[in-house]
Amino acid sequence: MSKAISALNGQRFEGAVTVKDLGPRGMITLRGDLSSAAVKKAATSVSGAEMPQAGMCTIAKDQGIAWMSPDELLVVLPYADVDGAIAKMGKTLKDTHHLLADVSDARSIIRVQGTGVRDVIAKLSPADMRPSSFAVGTMRRTRMAQVAAAFWMRDARTIDVICFRSVSEYVFGILSAAAAEGAEVYPK
Amino acid sequence: MLILTCPYCSVAADETELSAGGEAHVKRETVGADDAAFEQYLFQRENPKGIHFERWRHAAGCGKWFHAARCTNTLEVFGTYSAQTLEPPKNITDAISAARPGWTWRNFS
Numbered sequence: 088m089s090k091a092i093s094a095l096n097g098q099r100f101e102g103a104v105t106v107k108d109l110g111p112r113g114m115i116t117l118r119g120d121l122s123s124a125a126v127k128k129a130a131t132s133v134s135g136a137e138m139p140q141a142g143m144c145t146i147a148k149d150q151g152i153a154w155m156s157p158d159e160l161l162v163v164l165p166y167a168d169v170d171g172a173i174a175k176m177g178k179t180l181k182d183t184h185h186l187l188a189d190v191s192d193a194r195s196i197i198r199v200q201g202t203g204v205r206d207v208i209a210k211l212s213p214a215d216m217r218p219s220s221f222a223v224g225t226m227r228r229t230r231m232a233q234v235a236a237a238f239w240m241r242d243a244r245t246i247d248v249i250c251f252r253s254v255s256e257y258v259f260g261i262l263s264a265a266a267a268e269g270a271e272v273y274p275k
Numbered sequence: 276m277l278i279l280t281c282p283y284c285s286v287a288a289d290e291t292e293l294s295a296g297g298e299a300h301v302k303r304e305t306v307g308a309d310d311a312a313f314e315q316y317l318f319q320r321e322n323p324k325g326i327h328f329e330r331w332r333h334a335a336g337c338g339k340w341f342h343a344a345r346c347t348n349t350l351e352v353f354g355t356y357s358a359q360t361l362e363p364p365k366n367i368t369d370a371i372s373a374a375r376p377g378w379t380w381r382n383f384s
């Protein structure tokens with residue numbers, strides 16, 4: 088079997104803030120009635136995470152659930168676990184109206200890490216990145232410069248960004264430019 | 276910059292994250308309607324300087340369509356509400372009445 092590689096194939100940029108490709112990551116889109124017990128069970132059983140509140144995610148380390156819209160979740164897990172997880176979720180949901188899709192290969196995941204991480208994101212997206220409105224655990228679907236992107240706050244100095252695979256180079260490029268040495272909003 | 280709060284995901288989204296969907300509450304005409312009704316449905320749109328009702332989509336966000344009531348003159352937003360309705364809810368019309376007593380827009384007031 089061929090080996091899966093991400094579009095950015097491990098690229099890394101060291102600036103005032105670090106930008107790095109996280110490689111292949113399992114991502115499953117689950118749509119349905121989020122108040123249904125079967126939908127909740129399908130998402131929580133394969134991710135080992137709690138259901139997120141609206142606008143939040145419960146991604147601890149690199150696995151969990153993100154709230155995408157009132158009828159959509161994104162289940163994040165190791166790349167190799169996707170097929171098994173989809174089969175298991177399909178069984179749990181067999182009598183429930185739902186949609187399940189493996190979107191792992193349609194996406195890239197990029198980590199932005201450093202003290203000025205909020206400023207890097209704020210330069211590129213209209214999201215309010217102040218700590219009072221974007222705390223650790225917040226999930227935001229928005230745009231970055233000219234393309235759709237989503238990101239969540241992993242810890243106080245780390246934000247994980249997901250975008251479509253086809254625009255990976257573009258997103259990596261704009262993140263690197265915003266994170267470059269000398270581009271800090273508040274220079275040392 | 277116009278900022279609308281999406282009623283589905285509660286994000287205060289600026290217009291770069293939204294796409295405009297034209298006038299709200301347009302009644303679709305169908306088989307049996309006369310020419311005048313079809314002309315109204317297809318072509319006749321309000322273009323007010325003041326209170327307006329529009330459809331918007333949270334395109335770069337949760338992806339949902341919603342309704343917004345705002346003033347095109349001042350960019351004041353009176354509220355946003357569900358797409359699953361044929362008319363603005365009372366809390367929206369009340370908010371407009373408080374700011375602009377005596378307002379009308381098509382059949383609403």
Ligand SMILES: [Zn+2]
Pocket residue numbers: 281282283284285286333336337338339
């Ligand atoms: Zn929304």
